Amino acid sequence: MLDVASTASLHVYVSEWENGKRQLSERYARILRPLLGVTDDELYGRHAQSAASAEVGGYSELISRIDSARSVSLTMVKTFMDQTELLRTVDRQMGASSLVDQMTGHLATLEEALTFAVLPETRRPVALALAGAATLAAWQALDAGAVERAWRNYELGKRAAQEAEEPMYLAHATAEQAYVLNEAGRPEMAVDLVREAQRLAGQHVSPRLRTWLFAAEAELCAKASLADDCRRALDSALACLPDGDEARDPDMLSIFLNGGHLARWRGNALALLGDDDALSSLYAALDAADPTFIRATAGLRCDLAQAHVARGEFDQAQEHLRQARLLANRTGSVRQRRRVEQLTQRL
Structure with a gap:
């Protein structure tokens, strides 16, 4: 049982609490919280309203x-x-x-x-x-x-x-979220989530976004060492890709994807698998790269370094890592810098 002040004293306390002249103690706070049905912020005046004024001013x-x-x-x-x-x-x-x-x-x-x-x-x-x-x-x-x-x-x-x-936006956010799982060391779970994103997209999705979803699946399958699944997803991405050089998806403005971008994605996935075909795709992507995509270019340089490391071509790998480090430092990308360091340790 809590000891409280007399009725007369409580009248004074309430007035002083409301006017900010007395600090509300935890002892009285424990009594007032359930009586008034307020949060700590409201009780302690962190919203600068008394219980009486909040009823009117709050509405x-x-x-x-x-x-x-x-x-x-x-x-x-x-x-x-x-x-x-x-x-x-x-x-x-x-x-x-x-x-x-x-x-x-x-x-x-x-x-x-x-x-x-x-x-x-x-x-x-x-x-x-x-x-x-x-x-x-x-x-x-x-x-x-x-x-x-x-x-x-x-x-x-x-x-x-x-x-x-908007199923397209839901699918895109879900598929990108799979990369967080991959970065956290759960590539198999990431594959499951990107496939769930494809299910969420359903039939109401633009061809370019569908291509993007298959390409993301291919990359994550490669990271999970699912080589056959990776190649099947790459084939599906290529089959869905719209013709032409246009990269921007008018229905999904965050998606940039054409043949050059997909070549980079294919090269990245194949490099993760240690496939010799990775280099041709990656160099084709480098030739077609938009110079304003600084962070993407840093990633592409890392992909090339990885492909060269797999072939034992360490001098070429080192040069690409040098370029990647410069670009990653320029954009402040912690993710790309971490990747550069991981590849550097393999030289």
Whole structure:
């Protein structure tokens, strides 16, 4: 049983607690929490409201936020997506390390808009914008070595894609999340997850995204030493690839994939398997590489180094690793730097 002050003293205490003149002790907090039905933040005034004022001001603030969310127009959603595109472009050319604050703020704005949007016609466009942004933020976090943040952002992207009823975005976020499992040393589980992404995509998926999903499966199968499965997935990717040099998927703006990109992916997978055919695909990809894809080029240099190491061609491997290290340092990619160091130890 707790000893408490007299009734007269409690009147004084309550007044002083409300006016911030007395610090609320844990003894009285244990009594007030269940009585008032409030959280610690609310009880200790971290939201700067007393229990009495919160009842009125809280509803007022809630309605204000709901009204603001209702006013989010398609133009505003386009602005959100344009911001994501800008962050994607900067990331591609300069790396993710300088974008943490901007990306965090961008996600917070989108989450706020979605949290207080009420009706589906408002929620779905915002959810779609959040799905794309969260998946980009997750990939950036993985590149920076922040694996738990990457996982949480993929989960956020998946939930947003489900809310938006967009199977392509759900499949893409799920397949990219498989790379977190692979980086964590669970390549077999990663293969299962990328195949689940293909199932989630169903028939409502663009040819370029379907190609991307098969290529991701091939890479992860190679990392899991599933050579036959890897080659089957590569064949499926090639069969799905649209004709022409266009790389951008108009239905899924985060996907860049043409014959040159797929050649790089094929070479990477074959290099992981120690296949001699890897080099021809990788050098073809290097010739066709977009110079603005800095991080991707660092990965390609690592792939070439790996292929040369498998053939015992250490001088060539060392030169590609030198180039890869420069590019990884330029973008601040922890993931690529780790790979460079791992390959360097094999020389």
